[in-house]
Amino acid sequence: MLTCKKATRLLSAGLDRPLTPGERFSLRLHLVFCRGCRAFRSQIGLLREISQSFVRWGGDDKP
Amino acid sequence: MVKFARLQLQDDAEGEDVVQEAIEAALGGIDRFAGRAALKTWVFTILRHKIVDVLRTRGRTVQVSSLGRDDADMDDTFDTLFNANEHWQPDCRPRPWGDPHAALEQQQFWQVFETCLDVLPARTARVFMMREFLGLETDEICATLALTASHCHVILHRARAGLRLCLTQGWFGTEPAAC
Numbered sequence: 758m759l760t761c762k763k764a765t766r767l768l769s770a771g772l773d774r775p776l777t778p779g780e781r782f783s784l785r786l787h788l789v790f791c792r793g794c795r796a797f798r799s800q801i802g803l804l805r806e807i808s809q810s811f812v813r814w815g816g817d818d819k820p
Numbered sequence: 821m822v823k824f825a826r827l828q829l830q831d832d833a834e835g836e837d838v839v840q841e842a843i844e845a846a847l848g849g850i851d852r853f854a855g856r857a858a859l860k861t862w863v864f865t866i867l868r869h870k871i872v873d874v875l876r877t878r879g880r881t882v883q884v885s886s887l888g889r890d891d892a893d894m895d896d897t898f899d900t901l902f903n904a905n906e907h908w909q910p911d912c913r914p915r916p917w918g919d920p921h922a923a924l925e926q927q928q929f930w931q932v933f934e935t936c937l938d939v940l941p942a943r944t945a946r947v948f949m950m951r952e953f954l955g956l957e958t959d960e961i962c963a964t965l966a967l968t969a970s971h972c973h974v975i976l977h978r979a980r981a982g983l984r985l986c987l988t989q990g991w992f993g994t995e996p997a998a999c
Contacts, residue, residue: 760906769977773951773958774969793913800988801980803920807933807987808952810924812864 759787764794769801821867827946828871828954838874842867868954875950875964890941891978898981901999912999914984917992929991936986940979947972948979 759767764787767780776784788795821842826835846863901912908914923929937945943965950961962972988995 760902761908762902762906765981766973766977769980770973772980773973773976791908793908793915796914796916797984800914800917800984803917804980804983804987805952807920807924808949811930811933812868812953 759783761787761791761794764788764791765797768794768798772801772805821864824949824953825867825871827942828949829874830946834874838870839867842870845870872954872956891944894941894944894978894982897985898978901985909999911996913995914988915994917988917994920992923991932987932990936983936990939986940982944975944979944982947975948983951976 764784767776767784770776770780771784788798822835822839825838826832829835829838842863845866901909903909917923937949940948947961947965947967950956950964951958956964958969958972958976961967962969965972967975985999989997989999
């Protein structure tokens with residue numbers, strides 16, 4: 758069973774490379790039971806959105 | 821923009837040069853653009869391309885400092901969120917952020933975000949920006965900085981975990997400050 762710490766590593770890696778079927782399976786199973794890691798997943802995804810908005814607004818002059 | 825370019829290129833003069841070039845390139849075709857926000861976006865897009873070009877030209881010549889103490893500090897902080905079994909400490913378990921999209925509309929949120937980027941160790945911030953601001957693939961980042969793929973993933977994970985915690989504490993306030 759995946760630990761939360763390892764799950765966060767896979768969640769981050771999943772934003773940068775395709776996960777293997779084994780990794781996807783263990784992660785999916787872990788997420789069913791772990792709301793902390795579900796929140797972590799959504800927040801690192803939001804970091805990507807936030808970064809894109811940041812760049813869109815020119816880095817130093819926001820709306 | 822200059823700060824961003826300097827950090828990415830690790831060279832003050834070269835950073836200023838690419839910003840200058842980007843602005844000139846943007847002004848060269850100014851008649852195609854209406855509105856201040858659109859112009860800024862456009863200049864930044866040109867700047868990103870110029871930075872990527874410079875990084876690609878430089879290839880592997882970029883100096884990479886070894887893992888600093890700051891990285892170790894970040895890892896220690898991350899470790900304290902977990903118990904001995906590597907599961908979240910009950911108090912430190914991530915909780916959903918309240919209305920994150922509303923935050924993006926607020927000037928102060930961006931100040932917090934910039935501060936969170938500023939406090940990351942320089943190389944960690946740089947790798948994060950190459951990935952999330954410039955949109956480079958991990959392979960390319962690894963090659964440019966002469967890092968192994970697994971090291972790149974470690975750095976990106978460290979950056980994300982650090983920024984997540986920093987925004988949680990600095991803006992969303994959904995977890996106790998002790999975490």
